[in-house]
Amino acid sequence: MAIKLLLHTIAFYMKGFTLSRNSFLWHGVPEWRNKLAHGDFLWQSRERSKIICSYRCLQHKSCVSFFYQSSTQYCQGHSSVFLHLSDASSKDSSETVYFKIACKGGPSYIYDRGANTCYSVKEKRGSWFTAQSYCNSENSWLLDLSDDQISSQLMTKFNDHRDPYFAYFWFWIGLTIQSDGRFIWRHSQQPLNGSVYWLPGQPDNATGNQNCVYMRNHGGKFLWDDIDCMTDFIEFICQSDVV
Template identity: 25%
Template sequence: MTMYFIILLCIVLSTTSATNFRQTRAKRRPDFEDKIKESSLLLASDTASVTACSLLCMGDIRCVSYFYVRTTRLCQLHSIVFYSQQLTTASPETSYYQLYEDWCLPGDQHNLYRQEDSCYKYYNLTYYLDYEQSIDLCLYYSATMLMVKTEEKYNHIKNYLLDEQHGTYAWDQFFIAARNDTGTLLWSDNTPVDFTDFASGEPSSNDEMCVTLHEIFSFKWNDVDCNYDCRVICEKFKPKDD
C-alpha cells in the first residue's frame, strides 16, 4: 500500500508540473541589474538557488517575472513584466528575469498572461491610430486588439499600465476591442461585453461607439469616437497544438 501511494503521488506531481510549467523559458534582464521592485508582488520567499526561484515562478500560473537576490537567496515573484525603472530600489547582487515564449509578439516589451496562454504589448509609436488602423496594426503582427472579458484579466492589464506610466502617458488612451454599433456593446469576436469598468460619468455620449482605457481615469474604461487617434494594445494567443 505504501509503495502504491508513493508511485501515485509521483505521477500526480509529474502531471501537475508539466501542466503548470507550459515549457516557458526565463530570460535575464540586464537593465534591472542590482535593482528590485515591489509592484504586483505575488510571493517573496527564500530559495536554495536562482534555479529554484525560476521553477517556483514557472509553477505559479500567475507569475511572469521574478527577482533573485544572490546574497540573501530572496526569490520575489511578480504577475507582470517590468520595463519602467521608476520606483526601483537599489539591491546589490540582484538579477531580474522574465518568462517568455517563442510564439509571443515581436520585440522585447511584451507581457505574458499565462492564465489564457496569451501575451500582449502596447505599441509606443510616435503617432497615434484610430480604431480601424489599430485593428490593422494588430493584424500585421498576427495578433488581435486586446479584449478584457474578465475582471481578473482587466486588473492584470491595468496594473501593468499603471506601473509603466508614471506620467509618461498623460492623457493617453488605449483602444480595447469593444464597440457599440448596434446599441449593444460587443467584443470584436461578436460576443457580448458582460464585464465593464467605466469611469464615473462614462459612457458620456451616444456618438462615441468605441472604448479605451484612459490614463486620466487610472485606466478605467472610457467611451470615445472611433475616429479619434489613440494608442493600442495587441494580444496574441499561443497556437494550439496540432
C-alpha cells in the same frame, strides 16, 4: 524508503506535467544576462536547477519572472516584469539569466498571472484601424475585456500603474459598435452586456459616427468613451496569448 522516494519523484514530475499542460514557457531576456535585480523580489533561495527555480515561480500566485544563477544555484522570484535595465537597480552577476513567461506577442508583452493573459502598452498613435493592424502584426489584438476576470484584473492594474504619465494618455481598446447599434469585442466576437467602465453620460454617439471605444483617466480611474474610429492621436494596448 526506496518506494517513498520513488513516489515523491513521480509526484514531482506529475506536477511538472500539469504545469506544462498550462503552456507556461519561459523566455530568456538577453538584455538582463549577467545582471540581477535587487528590488521587488518575492524570495531568494538556492535551487538545484533552472527548472526547479521556474517550478517554484509557477507555484507562487504572484510570480511572473525569475533570475537563476547556475554557478551558485541562486534563484530569485519577482512579481514584476523587467523590460529594460532602467526598470530596476542591478549589478554584475556572473552566469545569471533572467526569465519571464513567454507571450506570443513577443518580449515586449507582460504576462498577468491573475488575468492569465499578456498585454503590451504601445507608445504609438494612430486610428483604431492602424492600432488593430499593428497588434495583428505581432500575433495579438486590441485589448479584449469580454472576460470578467480579465476585465477586473487589467482595469485594476491600469488604474494602479506606477508611471505617473500613464494617466494622461488615451488608449484604444478592441470594442466597436455594429450596424445594429450593439457594442462587440472584435477579437472574441462577444457582445458587451453592460459595463461599469463607461464615462458618465457615455456612450452617446455625439457626432453620429462614434463607432470605436477608447479609455482615458477620469477622476483617478480609467473609463471608456466612444469616438470616431479615424481619430489618429490615440495610443493603444495590444493583447496576446501565452506561448
